[in-house]
Amino acid sequence: MAEIAYWEAIRRAHEEELNNDPNVIVMGEDIGVAGGTYKATLGLYDKFGEQRIIDTPISENSFTGIAIGASMAGIRPIVEIMSINFALLALDTLINAAAKIRYMSGGRASCPLVMRTPGGTAHQLAAQHSARLARMFMSTSGLRVVTPRGPLDAYGMLKSAVRCNDPVIIIEHEQMYNLRGEVPDEETFRPLEGAEVVRQGKDITLIGYNYSVHLCLQAADKLAKDGIDAEVVDLRALKPLDRETIRRSIEKTHRVVIAEEDEAPVGVGAEIIAIINEDCFFALDAQPIRIHAADVPVPYNAKLEKAAIPNADDVYQGALKAVGKI
Amino acid sequence: MKASDRKRLLREMIFYRRFEERTFEAYMERKVGGFLHLYSGQESIATGVLEVARPGHDYVITGYRDHVHAIKAGAPAREVMAELYGKETGSSRGRGGSMHIFDPSVNFMGGYALVGQPFPLAAGLALACKHKGTDQIAICFLGDGANNQGTFHETLNMASVWKLPVLFVCENNLYAIGTRIERSTAVTDQYKRVCGYNIPASQHDGQDIDVVMDSARKAVNHVRSGKGPYFVEYLTYRYRGHSMSDSGAYRSKEEEREWSKRDPIILFTDKLKDEGLIKDEDIKAMEKEVDDEIENDCIKFSEESPEPKVEDLHKYVLDDNPDPRWIGPLQNNEA
Structure with a gap:
């Protein structure tokens, strides 16, 4: 078991899957000769060559479409979109084609495509490089959407995504690529479905996904000092969503905060609260709390940016409210 | 080409025309729903191009005017009709309808409603062929209207840079839905727009199937030989509206009359008569045979087939x- 960075975990998954199946290819901007903006494909071009590690022009919709077409004919493409903002350009081929081809062909065609892309705010990248969009992908039938919070899932979920027969969107985060964590030395697969209880507690449930799991964990540490025992649930997969783990946790703690870096309207938190209402409304002792980004384009100014994006203290404050301490 | 093949081609085109017109009747009877885009007037292009390619082996993909391309590619006509009827026995199990005919068993990879979307999908199919080192090619049929999408430019660029074995067939019927080409497109000769991508391109009469086959043969050979993509444009005309709700008010009766003189079936029939291969009574017999096949096989099969089960809504x-x-499920998820 070695401790490696998030980007190294992704790079390792690529390399193992490229070794495992000659039909696995990688496509994206600067992923080959340049080694990838976040180093997730570093060295692969030299090892596997330009036929399999394909540097694309800046044409997101069509290179995604090319990956989709190839996937219909037995290729297993891993597409990197440099920033989730740019994925908006690929929505036609991704949502109108990849997500629908299995269905509208009556199950006769399929698109085993993997799209990896970082969402989230980093350091003053401003409105066109800071989108999150998880809520948009999770609302699309025919896609799988996963949000690895650390190196183990980043590695094991990418490997599962390559093997899976559905289109899978992996949402990474600009601020997590250097995050370190343990990954087994032996080949490991992490499932594309199922939430994970990453910290046990009995007083309140803090629900996060992707980067916001870390905000929940920090908030849980702080709550522990106040004598509040918080449970933290990592959703891991936004589509399909694991309703069962959410219900079980809330039936135990009776209180809940959902932390999302996305904006709130029609967001992940809104969906989780709807599910809680449907599945375990009478288990609640207090109203559910959403911690979310301000409903604004992300500002450039550092102070404004900080104000727009939730942090661990916001989650902590939300939890205090949920337990009636403020 | 053998005489028997030429007669078969005529029969195929008559079949496609009658098939499309019969789907129109079924639509008026409300047996067919949704949108319905008919291919009447353009039969020589799908028929001619795929005649000189290798249907079932090569990949074929197109837009929403897809019935004839699917059948010529090898999809059973009765299954295409059953798809229009929304039946479980349809090409897409009743989930796709007229615009989304799929038959991957013969490498017909679908009809798509988003104009221009098949460009990159076709290039992707071609990339798969190249990656696996097969001698297959991908053939993408689209109309002139599709060339005003970004996917046209983006895909032509990548297909050229990566030398993908893809043949782009532009069926220029002069109208993008109801807007004439001069009013929407700066360069009306579509093949000229390709020069920015270093892809060989040519323009031909699309109504004469012999011209289509000769030019397509060169294009297919180019692509199959590993030299990269080719773009071939055919000038043609559709008789029906863009879809069913189209009044046709945007074009003149005179224009329609002029084009009907160059009907691909009439042109080819006249040639076969001149060549002494066929007589009027043979054509009558052929039409009868085709109508019987459509009625007794395609329509009967479609009428009698079951609909998909509602409990299968979430399948696929x-x-x-x-x-x-x-x-999954995830094991030991209680940390």
Whole structure:
């Protein structure tokens, strides 16, 4: 078991899957000769060559479409979109084609495509490089959407995504690529479905996904000092969503905060609260709390940016409210 | 080409015309719903191009005017008709309808409603062929209207840079839905727009199937020989509206009359008569045979087939039998 960075975990998954199946290819901007903006494909071009590690022009919709077409004919493409903002350009081929081809062909065609892309705010990248969009992908039938919070899932979920027969969107985060964590030395697969209880507690449930799991964990540490025992649930997969783990946790703690870096309207938190209402409304002792980004384009100014994006203290404050301490 | 093949081609085109006109009747009877885009007037292009390619082996993909391309590519006509009827026996199990005919068993990879979307999908199919080192090619049929999408430019660029074995067939019928080409497009000769991508391109009469086959043969050979993509444009005309709700008010009766003189079936019939291969009574017999086949096979099969079951609504959204190693459930999720 070695401790490696998030980007190294992704790079390792690529390399193992490229070794495992000659039909696995990688496509994206600067992923080959340049080694990838976040180093997730570093060295692969030299090892596997330009036929399999394909540097694309800046044409997101069509290179995604090319990956989709190839996937219909037995290729297993891993597409990197440099920033989730740019994925908006690929929505036609991704949502109108990849997500629908299995269905509208009556199950006769399929698109085993993997799209990896970082969402989230980093350091003053401003409105066109800071989108999150998880809520948009999770609302699309025919896609799988996963949000690895650390190196183990980043590695094991990418490997599962390559093997899976559905289109899978992996949402990474600009601020997590250097995050370190343990990954087994032996080949490991992490499932594309199922939430994970990453910290046990009995007083309140803090629900996060992707980067916001870390905000929940920090908030849980702080709550522990106040004598509040918080449970933290990592959703891991936004589509399909694991309703069962959410219900079980809330039936135990009776209180809940959902932390999302996305904006709130029609967001992940809104969906989780709807599910809680449907599945375990009478288990609640207090109203559910959403911690979310301000409903604004992300500002450039550092102070404004900080104000727009939730942090661990916001989650902590939300939890205090949920337990009636403020 | 053998005389028997030439007669077969005529019969095929008559079949396609009658098939399309019969789907129109079924639409008026409300047996067929949704949108219906008919190919009447353009039969020589799909028929001619695929005649000189290798249907079933090569990949074929197109837009929403897709019935004839699917059948010529090898999809059973009765299954295409059953799809229009929304039946479980249809090409897409009743889930796609007229615009989304699929038959991957013969490498017909679908009809798509988003104008221009098949460009990159076709290039992707071609990339798969190249990656696997097969001698297959991908053939993408689209109209002139599709060339005003970004996917046209983006895909032509990548297909050229990566030398993908893809043949782009532009069926220029002069109208993008109801807007004439001069009013929407700066360069009306579509093949000229390709020069920015270093792809060989040519323009031909699309109504004469012999011209189509000769030019397509060169194009197919170019692509199959590994020299990269080719773009071939055919000038043609559709008789029916863009879809069913189209009044046709945007074009003149005179224009329609002029083009009907160059009907691909009439042109080819006249040639076969001149060549002494066929007589009027043979054509009558052929038409009768075709009508019988459509009625007694396609329509009967469609009428008698079951609809999809409502309890199967959620089938085919994702892989219905996923491998638990990749999907889960997650073990030991109580930390």
